[in-house]
Amino acid sequence: MNDCRYLTFALGKGRLARKTLELFEQIGITCEEMKDKDSRKLIFVNEELKLRFFLAKGPDVPTYVEYGAADIGVVGRDTILEENRNVYEVLDLGFGKCRMCVCGPREARDLLLHHERIRVASKYPHIAREYFYNKKHQTVDIIKLNGSVELGPLVKLSDVIVDIVETGGTLRENGLEVLEEICPLSARMIVNPVSMQMEKERIKDLIYRLRSQIV
Ligand code: PRP
Numbered sequence: 001m002n003d004c005r006y007l008t009f010a011l012g013k014g015r016l017a018r019k020t021l022e023l024f025e026q027i028g029i030t031c032e033e034m035k036d037k038d039s040r041k042l043i044f045v046n047e048e049l050k051l052r053f054f055l056a057k058g059p060d061v062p063t064y065v066e067y068g069a070a071d072i073g074v075v076g077r078d079t080i081l082e083e084n085r086n087v088y089e090v091l092d093l094g095f096g097k098c099r100m101c102v103c104g105p106r107e108a109r110d111l112l113l114h115h116e117r118i119r120v121a122s123k124y125p126h127i128a129r130e131y132f133y134n135k136k137h138q139t140v141d142i143i144k145l146n147g148s149v150e151l152g153p154l155v156k157l158s159d160v161i162v163d164i165v166e167t168g169g170t171l172r173e174n175g176l177e178v179l180e181e182i183c184p185l186s187a188r189m190i191v192n193p194v195s196m197q198m199e200k201e202r203i204k205d206l207i208y209r210l211r212s213q214i215v
Contacts, residue, residue, distance in 0.1 A: 006050050007195075007202060010070035012058040012079070016187055019095045020074045027209040062087055062190060071195035072203065077185045078164060082124045087190040091207050094214040096187040100127060102180040103171055104153045104160035109179055111159055112138075121145050121152030122162040131162065131182050150174050 011017040021034065031053050033044040044053045056064060058075050062085035065073040073087070076096055080089060102112065102120075111118045115136070121143045122128040132140045143158055145151075150170055152158035160179060171177055189210070191203060 004050050004202070005199075006045070006052045007072065007199060008052045008054070008070045010054055010056050010061045010064040010073040012061050012073075012075040012187075013055045016058070016074060016076065016096060017055055019187065020093065023093060023095075023210065023213060026213045027206075059083060065190050065192050068192045068194060071192050071199060072206075073190045074187060075190065077183075077188050078124060078127070080188055080190060081130075081183075082126045084126060086193065088193055088196055089188050090191050090196075090203075091189040091210060092214070093187040093189060093210070096185070098164050098166040098185050099178075100124070100162065100182040100185055101165045101178045102131070102160050102162055102182065103150075103165065103176050103178050105176060108153070108160050112179055117141065118159040119143060119157070120160055120162055121149055121158035123147065123149055124162055127182065128162040150176060 011020050021031065024030070029046070029049060029051065031044050031046050031051070033039065033041065034053060042054055045051070054070070058079045059082070061073040061075040062080055062083040064070040065087045066085040074093065078100055115138045117139055119141045120128050120132065123145055125142045125144045128142050132138045143152070149161045149163045152161045153176060154174060162182065164185065165171060165178055168178070189207070196203060
């Protein structure tokens with residue numbers, strides 16, 4: 001292992017990173033440095049395995065991977081679709097399962113059926129555009145929000161929203177419902193295309209070992 005270069009991982013901060021590290025531990029990849037919650041370090045190294053890890057904001061993970069600043073990234077499929085970067089998606093890690101949906105009040109169902117020019121609020125304007133323009137061939141106005149998107153229809157900013165639904169609790173508590181399902185989501189591993197060529201054996205071995213742990 002001494003003569004190989006470091007393989008660098010960018011992990012989406014928070015629950016995703018914690019779950020990823022749990023999965024890595026199952027195949028013998030640990031990073032003790034990262035477990036120290038008081039540490040202000042940004043990059044963590046496993047010298048023995050020649051691995052480096054850093055935590056990044058989810059939407060930045062595909063950027064680091066596209067430019068080769070990280071060889072490998074772990075991030076939600078929602079972010080991969082929204083960022084639309086030049087990376088290979090190589091593995092579904094099986095956690096963080098949820099759905100990207102069009103949601104709104106029940107009355108908005110008709111607006112979708114009749115292809116009306118409606119307003120769509122979303123943290124995911126690219127996914128919303130792809131879905132309405134390219135899949136449904138419906139012209140809509142897309143309004144970018146940064147969170148609490150369910151507010152959109154409640155305060156009449158928009159007719160519907162495009163957002164993540166996990167348990168459905170947020171929708172229920174606000175009198176909204178799933179109107180159309182866009183796609184299933186979960187945590188995915190992505191790889192820089194050049195790294196995939198240069199470090200083929202190590203990355204293929206990693207994917208193979210991870211796959212054996214995923215239920
Ligand atoms: C996400 C998503 C929904 C909610 C869905 O929001 O945008 O609002 O979770 O989960 P549920 O179906 O289990 O209720 P998040 O908590 O990430 O915060 P945000 O609204 O600020 O984006």
